[in-house]
Amino acid sequence: MDIEEDIRSLQLDSAEEDNGVVNPEDAKAEEVEEVDKMEEDSKEDVHKEAVQVEHKVKDKEISASDNKPVVEKEVCKKRHLNVVFIGHVDAGKSTIGGQILFLSGQVDDRTIQKYEKEAKDKSRESWCMAYIMDTNEEERVKGKTVEVGRGHFETETTRFTILDAPGHKSYVPNMISGASQADVGVLVISAREGEFETGYERGGQTREHVQLAKTLGVSKLLVVVNKMDEPTVNWSKQRYDEIESKMVPFLRASGYNVKKDVQFLPISGLMGTNMKRRLDKSICPWWDGPCLFEALDATDIPERDPKGPFRMPIIDKFREKGIVVMGKVESGTVYEGDSLLIMPNKAHVKVIDIYCDEDEVRYAGPGENVRVRLTGVEEEGILSGFVLSSIAKPINAVSEFVAQLQILELLDNAIFTAGYKAVLHIHAVVEECEIVELIHQIDPKTKKPMKKKVLFVKNSAVVLCRIQVNNLICIETFSDFPQLGRFTLRTEGKTVAVGKVTNLLSSN
Template identity: 70%
Template sequence: MGLKKEANANVNPTHVAVDRKRHLNVVFIGHVDAGKSTAGGQILFLSGQVDDRTIQKYEKEAKDKSRESWYMAYIMDTNEEERAKGKTVEVGRAHFETETTRFTILDAPGHKSYIPNMISGASQADIGVLVISARKGEFETGYERGGQTREHVQLAKTLGVSKLLVVVNKMDDPTVVWSKERYDDIQSKMIPFLKSSQYNVKKDVQFLPISGLLGSNMKTRVEERVCAWWDGPCLFEALDAVEVPPRDPEGPLRMPIIDKFKDLGTVVMGKTESGSICEANPIPAVTEFVAQLQILELLDNAIFTAGYKAVLHIRAIVEECEIVELMQQIDLKKKKPMKKTPLFVKNGAIVLCRVQVNNLICIEKFSDFPQLGRFTLRSEGKTVAVGKVTTLPTVANNA
């Protein structure tokens, strides 16, 4: 799963229908070995964002690298440098939902070399999950002067992360075995430091034990036979219960810019702290449309017919798509539609077809807005067709 940073914008409900679930950005912070990516990957698995087949694939990849316990982290750590070193480098991003809240997970790097990237992640966050390793020696390494646990906490507070869940991870480790004494020792050492970092520990901080690797005390409460002394909430319950100060959607628009890059124009990323962004004429969001395609050059032995699959590129959108119906072929000499509906077409053909994608995409008809109505189809790294969007569904979602 490719993970990128995103802007968090409020949409004025007087203009468009909105999802009434609240949305929160959650940044995972902590020392490099605390298990942030593993915990994030486990959350996605437990909330149904990753299927068993994908998990099995990651288990095999991790085993091949002799890193069997890292497989859950592979869900969040997607590039080869991260998988080889077992360290998050970029700020990973993923999504999951509970009954009341839509969450965006921001997995910030823990290694000191990537502190600027961690700052980028924390600056987008509404709440922080500070992951601490309970394993003997690892908590001490992160907590000692100069350790990343301390620096991350101080940076998070400075960057406006006012609410903190402190999850004591790796409670299943052989050096811990869900020890209340170890948990209490970590909590007693962290509380004075959190207070010195200007956190209101009683109001804004909550501690809880978990096992990110096993998923214990995450979606459901840990079983009594595993941990008889814990009677508090699990991680999902704690996340659902966090209250953050509301932003003022009627205030002036204020959006600190986090990053920018050039991609057919300048694209900026930020977090809307006040005000609203809305469109008087919102762009259609669809999973199906009709397009006129010109077939350039198909791969060897490929047949362009209903069921043909390729990768659709339109502006910055990249989505897998399927041709579900060939509707008309254009006679290249007469420039008119042929009477017979084609079963398949060859290189050079121009054909009207119905296209489906897996996820909602924002596009326009070429006749209305050419920049958002032209696209390419690629297969195995090669452009096989170019197209124009001719018709959108009469009932389309609005972004």
């Protein structure tokens, strides 16, 4: 009952008291006293209720149960997508990434002018946009991305984390690290005469990056044909169609559903054409499709499980008011105050702060690239490839597992048999491994095991085998956690096989 109703009730009670006549002055004085008292009581009740609610919220926020409320310091209702830029060296990945940050207002004109001057001083005027993503001096001097560049931007409906992967074959392990964190891939192809052909021919990074992206779980692909404004191309539909016609069969052979999961579009990364706004018909009369921002906005978000056991592979760490680890949440949700495990060394840690992009938040769900400040562990006790994991259901730590492998292309004169050694890449783990047994070969048509005992296999074969590593690694079966059960095998700088974990053998 509110205060006004109480006052009316009080007036009726006073008027009927003893069935007698009430002195108006006395009645008025009593009413004022009662109203004052009720207002004080009401304020006190509201205050108590607010305190109780605040305590309940705080108690629930630090609780590690699955029924915790979702309370953010920074509330953002937008969906989130991780986008990796892949492709052959010099295709324009860093320039496109830099242009996106500029067009979305993440970089101001003064910074661009500084980069333009720096690029001009190096006689590399066309590199200025790439400097936004390529931040260290080695990258700027060489004009080649080495580390995975990272940036953030938003559209009206979506928050994006962009990952600029290196294109040079010497830095493929870094590209693998970037692609393993992504949901969507932007494959950048240069339309310039000769550059597309160099990337697409055998040994070119266009091919390897596509195969790696598919293996690493990048299910959606935007193929952007860049440098369409280049004088030898000049927005030629013939050149664009030629590139698309050659790429489609290869994408299909790499496992992509081209009609459903792949989209082509022409752009100029250096000029920003067909990126934030659609192409002007005066520039390119034959194109009536979307611009890059629209295509990214229309991309579906992959299914994620916010209530699953927590899994976050650690890709990097640093000291800043404690130990901060970086990575992508693959499963579950992490809250401020949670107690977790770092596997495989079983270190018990507590979450102090969580950051998404540059914002401090109370919790982070699957798909978010986050920084998490921890207590209870020293910097030396954390390595890339370790996994931040729930205590109730920690991730498996094994030194041996069974996997289904697809052989891509072995080195010349190499034989894939028991004893074969390679470097294993699985999420953020990089470990030397050995094939200890070929269990059986799989018929590519029927998908069933062949009866004949196999001693070795050749290119394009599919084989079930047992793999051993020297140190404990944190992995899951592909059927349980696809992102933690996909891997690649590389030898002497070349990807020789891709695979998925089917069974875990030895664990701690």
